[in-house]
Amino acid sequence: MLRTERHARLLEHVSARGSVDVGELSRLLAVSGATVRRDLQYLSEMNLLRRTHGGAVTGGIGIEVPLHRRMESRRPEKRAIARAAAELVPAGAVVGLTGGTTTTEVARLLVERGPLTVVTNAVNIAAELVLHRGITLVVSGGNARSESYELIGPIAEKTLADHHIDVTFLGVDGISSAQGCTTHDQLEAATDSAFVRSSGRVVVVADHSKIGKVTFAKICGLGEIHNLITDAGAPDHHLAGIADAGVTVTTV
Structure with missing residues (x-):
């Protein structure tokens, strides 16, 4: 899976669920926990989600994944x-x-x-x-x-x-x-x-x-x-x- 596609799927999953943990994302994306944590850190720095201890959250009715990150999803x-x-x-x-x-x-x-x-x-x-x-x-x-x-x-x-x-x-x-x-x-x-x-x-x-x-x-x-x-x-x-x-x- 391409990195951009993985990020899009991760963001869509967080948006749909509201909160997720590293283990859940690791199973969903078929990558290691270390890779998930790096992805979460990067997306947090881009203000696309908020990191929590062991996972990530978004509030309200969801986050918008920018179009260029959704192209391969x-x-x-x-x-x-x-x-x-x-x-x-x-x-x-x-x-x-x-x-x-x-x-x-x-x-x-x-x-x-x-x-x-x-x-x-x-x-x-x-x-x-x-x-x-x-x-x-x-x-x-x-x-x-x-x-x-x-x-x-x-x-x-x-x-x-x-x-x-x-x-x-x-x-x-x-x-x-x-x-x-x-x-x-x-x-x-x-x-x-x-x-x-x-x-x-x-x-x-x-x-x-x-x-x-x-x-x-x-x-x-x-x-x-x-x-x-x-x-x-x-x-x-x-x-x-x-x-x-x-x-x-x-x-x-």
């Missing part, structure tokens, strides 16, 4: 989700892509399905698509958020309000039957909500670690999304609750 699952998502896109469609590692995988497959128009607020996705002749690219503008590589705020929201999008692939930090779609940052949530309002169809793409999870800022309720595509590791009882709200759930 659960990549096979994200690619499978992206393949299913790309199949929903007809030729000539206007496609919205919010930021996120799974939406980035969707973007990489869309270049094979052109001609398309892609509207995005994610600078990393824009950089990947800009040279592809089959893609007409619209980038929202706005204030750059380094944790997610997204452009957010009033400028981004105004751009989205001025366009109609056929289908948006929405990345989330959590989706649950009780709280709908959530993310860590309230300004990012507001920009994601603007994608939802401008779209004829909203498809959430989220690996199993996001299912049943609730984070700080609400993007939208389940009544505003049409599809959820996730992987087979998602808990059945959470998926059932989401489906009961009228969302078409696909597992890959």
Whole structure:
């Protein structure tokens, strides 16, 4: 396992559990206790968690793992989700892509399905698509958020309000039957909500670690999304609750 992938899995586990010990992390990551302690020290120095005697903690509703640390985490699952998502896109469609590692995988497959128009607020996705002749690219503008590589705020929201999008692939930090779609940052949530309002169809793409999870800022309720595509590791009882709200759930 790559160091960056190990750090991402460690942070996601701490965020989900609230507190963990070295032994638990050692078993989860299949590395020595000494390696876990070095990782915890490094991530503590980066202010991504807080060390405790024998482990680490995070408070409240979890920590946000920066996007560059999540890129290698659960990549096979994200690619499978992206393949299913790309199949929903007809030729000539206007496609919205919010930021996120799974939406980035969707973007990489869309270049094979052109001609398309892609509207995005994610600078990393824009950089990947800009040279592809089959893609007409619209980038929202706005204030750059380094944790997610997204452009957010009033400028981004105004751009989205001025366009109609056929289908948006929405990345989330959590989706649950009780709280709908959530993310860590309230300004990012507001920009994601603007994608939802401008779209004829909203498809959430989220690996199993996001299912049943609730984070700080609400993007939208389940009544505003049409599809959820996730992987087979998602808990059945959470998926059932989401489906009961009228969302078409696909597992890959």
